[in-house]
Amino acid sequence: MDKVLRGHHLLCVHGFRGMGYSPAFIEKMASIVKDIRDEKKDFFITTVEAFDDACMACPHKGAAECEAGEGANEHVLGMDAKVLRHLGLQHGQQYLKSDILKLTAEKVVPDDLDTLCANCSWLSYGVCKEGIANLRKKDIDEPKKKPALQTSKK
Numbered sequence: 120m121d122k123v124l125r126g127h128h129l130l131c132v133h134g135f136r137g138m139g140y141s142p143a144f145i146e147k148m149a150s151i152v153k154d155i156r157d158e159k160k161d162f163f164i165t166t167v168e169a170f171d172d173a174c175m176a177c178p179h180k181g182a183a184e185c186e187a188g189e190g191a192n193e194h195v196l197g198m199d200a201k202v203l204r205h206l207g208l209q210h211g212q213q214y215l216k217s218d219i220l221k222l223t224a225e226k227v228v229p230d231d232l233d234t235l236c237a238n239c240s241w242l243s244y245g246v247c248k249e250g251i252a253n254l255r256k257k258d259i260d261e262p263k264k265k266p267a268l269q270t271s272k273k
């Protein structure tokens with residue numbers, strides 16, 4: 120159940136609507152997203168600036184780096200770093216899913232994606248901003264007691 124997710128995928132999971140790079144990738148992403156959106160489930164997520172669970176099923180995963188196109192690896196690593204910094208999370212650290220969702224709802228507004236996800240080909244579809252807006256709405260409509268951020272080293 121625990122997962123490894125790269126920084127920018129912490130935002131992608133809120134915009135995912137079944138689109139993706141291949142059937143295997145879509146299936147993997149759908150299963151990650153299902154667990155993320157299931158309010159009854161909580162688990163640890165190791166946040167990284169590197170390949171993650173979704174990359175493992177991606178046709179663009181090369182031996183050592185993302186090969187989605189020219190400059191893709193630098194681009195995705197840059198987004199990972201920006202998102203982790205924005206959320207105050209660190210590479211290689213584990214956090215509870217529930218804490219990451221709260222942080223995302225509190226710290227990310229839809230228009231932040233213009234900077235955090237600049238030049239991402241999915242941004243223009245609008246579903247990512249929509250996903251963040253829905254997450255924030257849910258957090259405001261259904262406020263929950265906020266526990267202290269829990270971390271655990273692997």
Ligand code: SF4
Binds near residue numbers: 171173178181186
């Ligand atoms: S395109 Fe690159 S960063 Fe995105 S899932 Fe595939 S390998 Fe990972």
